[in-house]
Amino acid sequence: MKTDLPQSFRRLEYRPPNYTFTQVELDIALDPARTIVKSRLEVLPGSGHESGAPLVLQGYELEFVSLRINGEAHRQFELTPETLTIHALPNEGKQAFIVEIICVCVPEKNTSLMGLYVSNGNFFTQCEAEGFRKITYFLDRPDVMARYRVTLRARESEYPVLLSNGNLISNEKLSNGWHSAVWEDPFPKPSYLFALVAGKLECIEETITTSSGAQKLLQIWVEPHDLKKTRHAMDSLIASIHWDEKRYGLELDLERFMIVAVGDFNMGAMENKGLNVFNTKYVLAQPETATDADFANIESVVAHEYFHNWTGNRVTCRDWFQLSLKEGLTVFRDQEFSADQMGSESGRAVKRIEDVRLLRQLQFPEDAGPMAHPIRPDEYQEINNFYTVTVYEKGAEVVRMYQTLLGVEGFRKGMDLYFLRHDGQAVTCDDFLAAMADANSRDFSQFKHWYSQAGTPHVKVEESYDAGKKQYQITLSQSLSVNTESKDSQTFHIPLKMRLLTDADDQVETLLELTQQQQTWTFDELASRPVLSINRNFSAPIHLDFNQSEADLLVMFSSDDDAFNRWEAGQKLAMQMILGNRLPDPALITAYRNLLTDPDLDPAFKDLALTLPAETYLYEQCASVDPQQIYAARRAFRHAIATELRIEWAALYQQMQTPGPFNPDAASAGKRALKNLALSMLLDADPIIWTPMAVNQYQKADNMTDRYAALAALVIHGSKSAAACLEDFYTRFADDALVIDKWFALQSSRPPVANAESSLSDVKRLREHEAFKMNNPNRVRSVIHAFCMNNPASFHQVDGSGYAFWAESVLALDPINPQVAARLARGLDRWRQFAKPYQDQMLSALKQVNNCETLSADVKEVVSKALG
Numbered sequence: 001m002k003t004d005l006p007q008s009f010r011r012l013e014y015r016p017p018n019y020t021f022t023q024v025e026l027d028i029a030l031d032p033a034r035t036i037v038k039s040r041l042e043v044l045p046g047s048g049h050e051s052g053a054p055l056v057l058q059g060y061e062l063e064f065v066s067l068r069i070n071g072e073a074h075r076q077f078e079l080t081p082e083t084l085t086i087h088a089l090p091n092e093g094k095q096a097f098i099v100e101i102i103c104v105c106v107p108e109k110n111t112s113l114m115g116l117y118v119s120n121g122n123f124f125t126q127c128e129a130e131g132f133r134k135i136t137y138f139l140d141r142p143d144v145m146a147r148y149r150v151t152l153r154a155r156e157s158e159y160p161v162l163l164s165n166g167n168l169i170s171n172e173k174l175s176n177g178w179h180s181a182v183w184e185d186p187f188p189k190p191s192y193l194f195a196l197v198a199g200k201l202e203c204i205e206e207t208i209t210t211s212s213g214a215q216k217l218l219q220i221w222v223e224p225h226d227l228k229k230t231r232h233a234m235d236s237l238i239a240s241i242h243w244d245e246k247r248y249g250l251e252l253d254l255e256r257f258m259i260v261a262v263g264d265f266n267m268g269a270m271e272n273k274g275l276n277v278f279n280t281k282y283v284l285a286q287p288e289t290a291t292d293a294d295f296a297n298i299e300s301v302v303a304h305e306y307f308h309n310w311t312g313n314r315v316t317c318r319d320w321f322q323l324s325l326k327e328g329l330t331v332f333r334d335q336e337f338s339a340d341q342m343g344s345e346s347g348r349a350v351k352r353i354e355d356v357r358l359l360r361q362l363q364f365p366e367d368a369g370p371m372a373h374p375i376r377p378d379e380y381q382e383i384n385n386f387y388t389v390t391v392y393e394k395g396a397e398v399v400r401m402y403q404t405l406l407g408v409e410g411f412r413k414g415m416d417l418y419f420l421r422h423d424g425q426a427v428t429c430d431d432f433l434a435a436m437a438d439a440n441s442r443d444f445s446q447f448k449h450w451y452s453q454a455g456t457p458h459v460k461v462e463e464s465y466d467a468g469k470k471q472y473q474i475t476l477s478q479s480l481s482v483n484t485e486s487k488d489s490q491t492f493h494i495p496l497k498m499r500l501l502t503d504a505d506d507q508v509e510t511l512l513e514l515t516q517q518q519q520t521w522t523f524d525e526l527a528s529r530p531v532l533s534i535n536r537n538f539s540a541p542i543h544l545d546f547n548q549s550e551a552d553l554l555v556m557f558s559s560d561d562d563a564f565n566r567w568e569a570g571q572k573l574a575m576q577m578i579l580g581n582r583l584p585d586p587a588l589i590t591a592y593r594n595l596l597t598d599p600d601l602d603p604a605f606k607d608l609a610l611t612l613p614a615e616t617y618l619y620e621q622c623a624s625v626d627p628q629q630i631y632a633a634r635r636a637f638r639h640a641i642a643t644e645l646r647i648e649w650a651a652l653y654q655q656m657q658t659p660g661p662f663n664p665d666a667a668s669a670g671k672r673a674l675k676n677l678a679l680s681m682l683l684d685a686d687p688i689i690w691t692p693m694a695v696n697q698y699q700k701a702d703n704m705t706d707r708y709a710a711l712a713a714l715v716i717h718g719s720k721s722a723a724a725c726l727e728d729f730y731t732r733f734a735d736d737a738l739v740i741d742k743w744f745a746l747q748s749s750r751p752p753v754a755n756a757e758s759s760l761s762d763v764k765r766l767r768e769h770e771a772f773k774m775n776n777p778n779r780v781r782s783v784i785h786a787f788c789m790n791n792p793a794s795f796h797q798v799d800g801s802g803y804a805f806w807a808e809s810v811l812a813l814d815p816i817n818p819q820v821a822a823r824l825a826r827g828l829d830r831w832r833q834f835a836k837p838y839q840d841q842m843l844s845a846l847k848q849v850n851n852c853e854t855l856s857a858d859v860k861e862v863v864s865k866a867l868g
């Protein structure tokens, strides 16, 4: 019987380890049905050692075979489904001793994709956060760091390539067609950074010279037929290595750095020391099969994992509550890298807008919902549920605020001190803050609250202008609407970049530091009332409550020199009109027209400025969400932009063509984005004229961006030609899994269109498609998650049919892959926010899932918090 009280882990209950390991030797004989793992551990008392304490190792879904201590069979131990507890240690554990364990695991049965598993006949591992315990019994916690020597054995014909962390020491032929490889990692590491890969893989490689003059070998390993799709990932890796040297003085520390692509993977990628393992989606690209967005994502994920080599691996986390220490910092680093790669100031702004849009679309709802947590959580039941947009993206915003407060140079000083103090250690978010503070002699005691309080702060702006005194005043007040336990909230230290926009254009940008609940600033000698541009470049991750007039917003939308706030003003105007069920008024249409026809503006910026706020972001502005009403209002608004600007759209469609060979750089990608937005608008405005143009673009395109955009426009607008093009697309790319994922996702995320079947019936049919696979996360995400989380107007049906599909899918996925199921389970987090008929239907779907007695800890935590 299950004792059903879920176990909670608490940050304040951290204890240093009783024991630690200095050296780990693994000998792994790989067999899909029965892999034998022998480990030899050099054990020492840990920093929290208590004399006589047993050694408690974690182990999960393992078959125990034998235990020896100092070479002798040892019988004083206990086994539970999750632990191996070893008693009667030599000399009460006060001195070093050797533990040898033999155990067995079954990779071919492992569908959770944590620990050691098989994907398309090859072996892979995923150990973060707690997967190593599914390979062998271990102190599976990040503050236990050891040197690893790994011997891999396997049948040579089936597994010619054997990889692990560090340096290859030897390769040997064994009897019976087996072979072996020995790898040694010179850097001590926690178990979550261990990896092995074995199988039929091939690589492209490149040798580079790093800043100290050392030669380094870079390899990207893939299935042989994918070799031709690795160039972009290699270029991204090389660019990342150079960027980290230049910007932070951080050099690659290993002789060899490997990336491996795998088709079955729970997340994006993993930074295992010297052996990064990637979802194929974030490695493979060529113009015919990958979109501009894919190219950009690959560049940023390759950079992210590479940057972890210092921020995560050389300095790691003491415990999993500190996850944002490495993730927030590394996301910030990859954002800065990608911004630099854009190649221009306007490109940097475009990148910033994209990052903020993602934050507000995904993290703001999380921070207002039942799973809200500080970037450094205080409690969790299942750590895998805390690889969240809060820990990652809001964490990156918090790191960015240090840089805003200290300047780029001050931030660099803080980074230097952080590495000087903590290289080789497992540390906390407090240590990072202390390094930033000490290196700059700053007091960051109030800044700490960003780590401990959940929720998005509100900053209210009140302004006044006194024409007689030529004086302008603003009063800012901060508040936090908390729906979590911590009732009384502490005031935040909020950096707000601001500038007064005046006719004379004589004001400079300044940084306001809001540290009290309420503060007032006065500005003198202003001949006329200025327009306030505040929270420029989104300097703080807040809600800005500012009733700016539509006239002021139009001024900003037309002329704010801060590209982010210029974009933001347009979003606000559109949002207010959509939520007020209004169509764009003539002044806004004129502003749109001027913007679209401005020859000096970056096409990528124009594309973002004319892209309306996402439905889910609009939901966040409502007390009681009616998803069908919001969908209809947003669609009508978009239709008006399409028709009123049809001449401009048609001109842009011609002007934004990018002749010549495909180039994935930001400038060309921006042109394609704007051209394809124009096509979609034109299909909305004048379908009879533009459908043949879209079909023509679909057929003639020499790259996936244009082909997919044309197909998407046809599908989304319910065009008669869509079916034939979809069929053509499927046959054309039938043997390319990542492209077929796009084919599925496009249909699952198609919003409702007149005279077409509902997307729900489409999705149900797709789920029965021969190419649908319930145990491949990418495929599941492209069908089920795409529908439930990326197609709000189809998902939220008054009759609850979308929610019933959701419940059924969560329950079907959970026994196969709890992490992927738990992600889907998040889909009803915000149920309380919806209008009555929806809310009731959502509640009953949640209860249906919650009633299942065999739920994983992952899904259980999500649904019980949603209901709680």
Ligand code: ARG
Pocket: 128, 129, 266, 267, 269, 270, 271, 304, 305, 327, 384, 387
């Ligand atoms: N550290 C990885 C990254 O951000 C993510 C690994 C997440 N793994 C997991 N099982 N939740 O690059």
Ligand code: ZN
Pocket: 304, 308, 326, 327, 330
């Ligand atoms: Zn990461």
